[in-house]
Amino acid sequence: MNFEEKLKSGKFVITSEIGPPKGTNIMPHIEEAEHIKDKVDAFNVTDLQSSVMRLGSLATSHLLIEKGLEPVFQMTCRDRNRLALQSDLLSAAVLGIRNVLILTGDHTVLGDHPDAKPVFDLDSISLLKVVSDLMKGKDMAGNELDGVPYFFPGAVVSPGYEPQELQIIKMEKKIEAGAKFFQTQAVYDLVAFEKFMEKASKFGVPVLGGIVLLKSAGMAKFMNENVAGVNVPERYIKMMAEADKKDRPKVSIQIAAELIKGMKNLCSGIHIMPLGWEKYVPDVLDASGF
Amino acid sequence: MLITKLKEREEILSVLNSKNVFIFKCFGCKEVYLPEGEIDLLLTELKCMERMARVDYLCREEFTVKYLGKYADVLKKADKIVVFSCGVGVQVVAKCIPETPVIPGCDTHYINGFQGLTTQDVDCEMCGQCWLNLTGGICPITSCSKSLLNGPCGGANKDGKCEVNKDMDCGWVLIYKRLKLLGEEEILKRHSVNIRDYKLIINGDKKE
Numbered sequence: 001m002n003f004e005e006k007l008k009s010g011k012f013v014i015t016s017e018i019g020p021p022k023g024t025n026i027m028p029h030i031e032e033a034e035h036i037k038d039k040v041d042a043f044n045v046t047d048l049q050s051s052v053m054r055l056g057s058l059a060t061s062h063l064l065i066e067k068g069l070e071p072v073f074q075m076t077c078r079d080r081n082r083l084a085l086q087s088d089l090l091s092a093a094v095l096g097i098r099n100v101l102i103l104t105g106d107h108t109v110l111g112d113h114p115d116a117k118p119v120f121d122l123d124s125i126s127l128l129k130v131v132s133d134l135m136k137g138k139d140m141a142g143n144e145l146d147g148v149p150y151f152f153p154g155a156v157v158s159p160g161y162e163p164q165e166l167q168i169i170k171m172e173k174k175i176e177a178g179a180k181f182f183q184t185q186a187v188y189d190l191v192a193f194e195k196f197m198e199k200a201s202k203f204g205v206p207v208l209g210g211i212v213l214l215k216s217a218g219m220a221k222f223m224n225e226n227v228a229g230v231n232v233p234e235r236y237i238k239m240m241a242e243a244d245k246k247d248r249p250k251v252s253i254q255i256a257a258e259l260i261k262g263m264k265n266l267c268s269g270i271h272i273m274p275l276g277w278e279k280y281v282p283d284v285l286d287a288s289g290f
Numbered sequence: 291m292l293i294t295k296l297k298e299r300e301e302i303l304s305v306l307n308s309k310n311v312f313i314f315k316c317f318g319c320k321e322v323y324l325p326e327g328e329i330d331l332l333l334t335e336l337k338c339m340e341r342m343a344r345v346d347y348l349c350r351e352e353f354t355v356k357y358l359g360k361y362a363d364v365l366k367k368a369d370k371i372v373v374f375s376c377g378v379g380v381q382v383v384a385k386c387i388p389e390t391p392v393i394p395g396c397d398t399h400y401i402n403g404f405q406g407l408t409t410q411d412v413d414c415e416m417c418g419q420c421w422l423n424l425t426g427g428i429c430p431i432t433s434c435s436k437s438l439l440n441g442p443c444g445g446a447n448k449d450g451k452c453e454v455n456k457d458m459d460c461g462w463v464l465i466y467k468r469l470k471l472l473g474e475e476e477i478l479k480r481h482s483v484n485i486r487d488y489k490l491i492i493n494g495d496k497k498e
Contacts, residue, residue: 104443107435107454118436122485125440129483140485158444166466169478170441177483185444228446228453 003042003070003099004152007181007206013269014290015072015183015208016281017044018064020055030063032278037069039285042099044072044183044271048079051111058088062095072154073097076105081121082130082140089134093149101154101183102127125170125177128153132178153178157207158185158229159196167229168199175205183271186212186223188232190262197266206268211259213277213284214252217241249280257287292416293323294376294396296332301423305370305393306336312361312368313342313395314383316375318349329374329395348379354386365390377414377422377429384427384468385412391472392427394420400491418490424477426468433461439484442466 006013016036018029033043043064047057061071073092080088092100108118122130130140137148155174161167171182182200187193187209200207214220217240220232236255243251260270274281296302305311313333317324333339343361347353358365365371365387373380374395384392400416413432421430421439431437435454442462445453450463469475 104436104438106445109454120436120438121488123436123438123440123443126483126485156444161444161446162448163463163466165475166442166462166478169475172479173440173483226447228444228448
């Protein structure tokens with residue numbers, strides 16, 4: 001079964017993430033993914049994550065397919081106008097990429113080329129609509145396609161974002177525009193996540209809860225102050241602060257496993273964003289009972 | 291310079307036909323061309339000339355506050371305000387009377403030369419397809435750092451500030467709050483996918 005079929009079958013799915021490097025040294029990342037391919041259903045490939053110039057998501061997704069792994073090709077609207085976005089979607093289709101995750105993208109000023117032109121010709125909702133139209137054989141201008149692509153389009157949602165109603169409205173608009181699954185921003189507060197899922201589950205579209213491995217108490221505090229929709233409870237910050245530096249991965253794995261176990265009955269799967277700690281993903285899955 | 295053109299007739303007709311609409315027409319500054327003749331023809335046809343106030347410099351908040359004071363009695367009864375002006379004028383009126391929906395009567399286009407000089411804290415990018423009727427009178431193009439048209443990105447922080455600049459409010463949080471105040475948050479769900487037409491800023495008024 002592929003990722004789409006697994007989600008439709010009701011299996012609890014697990015996705016992880018590959019952040020392509022700045023440079024061409026991609027093989028270590030692919031090998032890391034190969035190590036855990038029996039436990040992970042698909043690998044998101046980020047698109048110039050945090051607006052930092054890197055190897056592309058399209059080429060990396062293709063390399064994953066060559067190794068027998070299933071990618072989720074992430075696409076942001078930051079760097080390409082509507083011609084390039086549509087063209088890259090067609091390129092993805094001929095390379096065998098089915099799963100696409102559509103995001104608006106971080107602003108260019110947050111990355112390592114802050115003087116770049118921010119494009120944002122389209123946004124997450126209009127690009128999802130474009131994906132849907134391409135699947136019907138039409139480009140944005142209404143021209144017929146010679147060869148129609150198939151995609152399994154997804155989108156993101158931030159359960160802890162305030163005002164939450166605005167996030168739910170946008171989620172609904174994404175579904176109308178064609179989103180068939182959601183992956184969420186990092187979740188640390190299961191009570192708040194359960195409340196969010198009460199609203200989100202009525203749409204009947206599968207949601208994969210986001211897991212970001214905590215690396216330190218400082219990282220947790222930074223996210224609490226700066227990252228929209230992320231609320232790390234004081235208890236986890238304390239656990240990380242009290243751990244010796246060498247024990248931090250162990251504590252982080254323990255926290256992630258606790259969250260994953262808590263999410264099992266709330267949503268359709270989990271999406272792990274290791275942010276450089278890819279080597280601990282197998283331990284997280286072991287500790288979570290997978 | 292900028293030029294304003296009357297919005298598509300069907301877009302503003304239903305609003306102008308409602309009984310409790312009040313209308314501002316800003317004949318404004320020398321930098322703006324307002325299609326005043328066309329506007330008057332339309333208002334005469336719809337018999338709403340007497341519900342219209344002809345004013346200037348709506349872009350100056352102090353002036354707008356004075357006009358709103360002068361027409362306070364009729365405005366109290368108005369359930370909608372239509373503003374024929376550039377995008378700045380519409381936004382300033384919306385800001386000064388946030389509990390009443392303010393609808394743009396014109397699209398603002400760019401033509402070569404300098405633009406209106408009296409803009410203060412709201413701006414109009416002269417995109418040629420005014421969105422203010424959908425966004426509570428707050429421009430998503432100039433108030434959102436990504437100029438998003440279909441709602442916020444995930445980047446605003448907990449205080450509703452933009453990911454790009456913590457001194458800047460997230461335009462879409464402001465739009466959401468304004469639409470809530472107006473009881474019009476349904477607009478956020480109802481409207482189809484908004485996409486910009488960039489040829490309008492290249493052609494401007496040279497189209498015809």
